[in-house]
Amino acid sequence: MIYDIRQVISFVEKLPAPEKGYCYLLMLTMRSRFVKERLDIKVPDTVLEREIVAWYHYEWRDVYIRKVRKLSILGENVSRIYRITKDTLSFPVPQGSVAIMAVINPSNMVKALASLINEAINKVFAGAELRDIVRVRKRWFANLHKYSRRIFHTIDVDKADLLIDVLKEVTKYTEPFMVIKTVRGYHVIIHLPSLGENAPSYFKEFVQKWLNEARKEYVDKDGKPLIEYLKQGLEPVPGTIYGDSEVKMVEWEGLL
Secondary structure (H helix, E strand, C coil): EEHHHHHHHHHHHHHCCCCCCEEEEEEECCCCHHHHHHHHHCCCCCCCCCCCEEEECCCCHHHHHHHHHHHHHHHHHHHHEEEECCCCCEEECCCCCCEEEEEEEEEHHHHHHHHHHHHHHHHHHCCCHHHCCCCCHHHHHHHHHHHHHHEEEEEEECHHHHHHHHHHHCCCCCCCCCEECCCCCCEEEEEEEHHEEEEEHHHHHHHHHHHHEEEEHHHHCCEECCCEECCCCCCCCCEEEEEEEECCCHHHHHHH
16 A cells, blocks of 8 residues: 655654654545446445554554555455455455555543543443443553644645635635545645634634635535644645545645
8 A cells, every 4th residue: 555655764863852641543434436436336335444643653653554565465455365255255355455645643541541531431330231331452552543743734625726716715814724635625734833823813814714615615516615624633644545546745835
């Protein structure tokens, strides 16, 4: 799934070091729309593998890159390792239906652990099924995802022409932290602390006004907006294959 390790390295090098008690999340995810295209069956998006990169790793960027490599190997062999269960039938997960996704907002491990313990105790006293109680790794990951520090927001743009308009507006307040080309469009990632004193005007003028108007004006044939604002985006890792497409970082400065 990795087609350009240099892109992976550049992506990881741009991420800020996680503070004490925080971590980054990575996952190998089966995407429902790709399964639908290949097998003509409807299944939900499913996380196949989960990885955590914690602050205590001295060479945390090296750890991050090695975990992307691991997920890449699993993704390249997905049909040999994982299966989809639909009703009474079982199918191999089709090649090309998975993506390596990153949560770039760092997660608070202390809050997540406290929540996990409280959740487990409540399940025990409520008489929950044993299998629900012992799915610790899945619940641990879900709580980490829940208790993330939202320092990055993502503008999801599904129309190439609209990207330039977004960049022109965003750069009135700050420079994009990163722009990622995805399978259907672009993710413009905003580092909130970099907004500084421009933060109030960014949210009032751009997010609440300009972006809301753009969502009404730019829609697909089904009426779905071609632009969305996400406070907790999932980012496909640049340098990897997402479906049949190459994910890459965009040098946005050359577009203006």
